[in-house]
Structure formats: C-alpha cells, structure tokens
Amino acid sequence: MLTGSSAEPASDLVAGLFRAHAVGLVRTALLLLGDQASAEDVVQDVFARLQRSPERLHAADNPVPYLRMAVINGCRSVHRSRRRARLLRVPHEPPVWSAEAAVLAGEDRRAVLSAVARLTGRQREVLVLRYYAGLADSEIATALQVSRGTVSSTISRALAALARDLREEL
Amino acid sequence: MNRIEDRLRDAFGAAAGTVRPESVGVLREPSRPARIRRLAPLAAAAAVAIVIIAAAVITPLALAGGHSAPSRPAGPAATSPTAPACPSGAAAITVPDVVGMVASRATVLLMAAGLQVSIVEQAGNAVSPGTVIAQTPAAGMRTPARATIVIAVAAATGSSPGPAPGAGS
Numbered sequence: 001m002l003t004g005s006s007a008e009p010a011s012d013l014v015a016g017l018f019r020a021h022a023v024g025l026v027r028t029a030l031l032l033l034g035d036q037a038s039a040e041d042v043v044q045d046v047f048a049r050l051q052r053s054p055e056r057l058h059a060a061d062n063p064v065p066y067l068r069m070a071v072i073n074g075c076r077s078v079h080r081s082r083r084r085a086r087l088l089r090v091p092h093e094p095p096v097w098s099a100e101a102a103v104l105a106g107e108d109r110r111a112v113l114s115a116v117a118r119l120t121g122r123q124r125e126v127l128v129l130r131y132y133a134g135l136a137d138s139e140i141a142t143a144l145q146v147s148r149g150t151v152s153s154t155i156s157r158a159l160a161a162l163a164r165d166l167r168e169e170l
Numbered sequence: 171m172n173r174i175e176d177r178l179r180d181a182f183g184a185a186a187g188t189v190r191p192e193s194v195g196v197l198r199e200p201s202r203p204a205r206i207r208r209l210a211p212l213a214a215a216a217a218v219a220i221v222i223i224a225a226a227v228i229t230p231l232a233l234a235g236g237h238s239a240p241s242r243p244a245g246p247a248a249t250s251p252t253a254p255a256c257p258s259g260a261a262a263i264t265v266p267d268v269v270g271m272v273a274s275r276a277t278v279l280l281m282a283a284g285l286q287v288s289i290v291e292q293a294g295n296a297v298s299p300g301t302v303i304a305q306t307p308a309a310g311m312r313t314p315a316r317a318t319i320v321i322a323v324a325a326a327t328g329s330s331p332g333p334a335p336g337a338g339s
Contacts, residue, residue, distance in 0.1 A: 014197070015197050018196075018197040022194050022197075023189060023191045023194050026189050026194050027186035027189045028186075030185065030186065030188075030189055031182055031185060031186060036188070036189055036193070036274070037273075037274045037277050037278075039189070040194065040195070041281075043194075044197070044198050047197055047198075048198060051197075085288060108177065108180075108181070109177075109180065109181040109184050109185070112177050112178060112180075112181035113181050113185055116178075116181075127178060128182065131175065131178040131179045131182055132179075132182040132183070132186060159174055159175070162174055162178075163174050166174070166177075
C-alpha cells in the first residue's frame with residue numbers, strides 16, 4: 001500500500017499522512033520539548049525529510065511508529081542543542097511551561113509539567129508514550145528500541161522521581 | 171503511584187489540548203525545509219573561539235584600568251553567535267525587524283528568512299509576556315545564511331530574566 005507501485009504520487013501520500021497525524025505528533029513533541037513552536041519545527045522537519053525520501057516508509061505497513069520515532073529523535077536533537085547553548089552561555093529559554101500554563105487550569109498541572117521537564121530525556125519519553133500516547137510497555141520498548149525491562153525500570157524511576165519532586169513542592 | 175499516574179494523564183492531556191488543529195498549519199514546501207532551532211556546530215565552535223578571544227582582549231584592558239574599556243564585557247560574547255563578520259562569498263541575508271512581535275511569529279519570520287533563532291527571557295516591564303523586546307543583530311543588518319539571531323522575549327511575571335543580549339548600538 002505504501003510502495004511506489006500504487007497510482008498515488010508520493011507527495012500526496014506524505015501530505016495525507018501529515019493531515020492524519022501531524023496534530024498528534026506535534027502534541028507529543030510539545031510534551032517532550034515544552035513549547036509549540038519547537039514541536040512544530042520538529043514535526044515539519046520529519047515530514048520534509050519524508051518528502052525528500054519517501055522510501056523511508058516502504059517497509060512499514062503502519063507509518064505511525066516510524067513517524068513517532070522520527071519525532072522523538074528530532075526532540076532529542078533539540079535537547080542536545082539546548083544543552084550546547086547553555087554550555088556556550090548563550091541562554092536558551094527553558095521549556096515554556098510557565099507561558100503555556102496560563103492557558104491551563106490549576107497549580108497542580110503546572111507543578112506536574114514542571115516536574116516532568118526536570119526529568120531526564122529518556123524518563124520523559126517513556127512517561128509521554130505511556131500516559132499520553134497510551135502505549136503498552138511492549139509497544140514502548142519497540143518504539144524506543146530498548147528492552148521491556150528497561151522500559152519498566154525507567155518508568156518506575158521516573159514515577160518515583162516525580163513523587164519525590166511533587167511532594168516536596170506541596 | 172496511582173495518584174501520580176492520574177495527575178500525569180490529566181496534565182499531559184491538558185497540555186496537549188493547547189495544540190489546536192488549526193494552529194498546526196499545513197505541510198511546508200520541501201524546497202524550504204524547516205530549520206530546527208539549534209546552533210550549527212560550526213557557528214557554535216566559532217562562538218566558543220570568539221568568546222575566548224574576546225575574554226583575552228578585554229581582560230588586559232580591564233586590568234590596565236582603562237576607562238575606555240567597554241563596560242559590558244558580555245556584549246561581544248552575547249552577540250558572537252550571530253557571526254558578525256560576513257565571510258566573502260556567503261549568501262547574505264538582511265535581518266528582518268521583529269521587535270514588538272509575538273515571539274512565535276518572530277521565530278517563524280526569521281526561520282523563513284533562512285536564519286536561526288535563539289531566545290533569551292528578560293523582565294518585560296510593561297510589555298506583555300511573549301513579546302520580542304530586542305533583537306541582535308538589529309534589523310537591516312546583513313548576516314550570512316543560517317546565522318543565529320538572538321531575540322529577547324518578555325518573560326511572564328515571576329520568572330527570572332536572562333541577561334541582556336546587548337542589542338545593536
């Protein structure tokens with residue numbers, strides 16, 4: 001269905017995938033990065049690469065895992081450059097939960113999101129995939145190319161870190 | 171743990187909900203791929219080199235007690251990532267004026283112009299949060315393609331401001 005033998009030109013295929021999945025992917029990237037502009041850039045970048053090389057999709061029946069992994073990798077790249085920016089003492093804005101939180105109701109959500117922003121990248125990823133995307137541990141393991149044991153222990157540590165962090169804030 | 175899990179689902183759901191489908195826009199043209207907000211490795215290395223050189227130049231001046239030494243040593247360092255020297259032969263871009271715009275719109279505009287963006291939060295006084303207070307280099311300056319423009323954005327009240335970018339002058 002996704003191979004070049006179909007009558008549908010590759011560009012329409014990619015545009016169709018965008019229409020179907022972009023919003024969900026931007027939401028996922030937002031949770032990993034903290035601001036919508038960066039999230040949109042990551043997702044647009046993923047689809048731009050797809051437009052240039054649509055053969056990346058050919059092996060998959062379901063394009064969603066590929067798109068999701070590409071977005072996660074894009075977010076990791078943004079985090080690396082933010083860390084580099086901090087090293088060079090060119091200040092980069094922290095995840096803008098404070099600005100977004102003006103739209104969100106309640107101290108509680110702001111506290112939770114700030115605590116999530118303080119976790120490591122891998123911890124944040126597994127939490128977003130489980131508690132936002134609703135994936136099972138086995139699916140998360142496949143998505144991130146790690147073992148199920150790694151997923152379980154990462155989630156446990158992440159939840160424990162959050163519990164400590166949030167209790168301290170109260 | 172269940173309480174934490176519920177709070178996570180709720181907070182994630184609410185945050186994700188702030189992304190309205192209309193605001194995500196359409197697929198961009200492949201000929202102008204989106205620039206992910208980052209410092210190019212070369213510009214980053216150049217920035218480090220310039221910071222070191224600037225520090226080496228300014229320190230002896232300051233120690234000599236020269237009143238003529240610039241009183242804002244952070245100035246050259248803060249603006250160095252924008253690569254002030256335009257290498258001959260590189261495509262030059264005129265920096266657009268984004269002061270006064272909402273930061274997200276300024277970012278889109280700068281990236282569409284082929285530039286990269288670095289954001290500094292600053293106490294905004296009377297300016298509404300999220301608005302660009304200052305930019306460096308200034309509007310109208312010529313920079314190489316993919317140079318980084320630093321914009322100072324008014325912080326929400328209560329958050330700590332970043333250092334001034336030393337815009338223009």
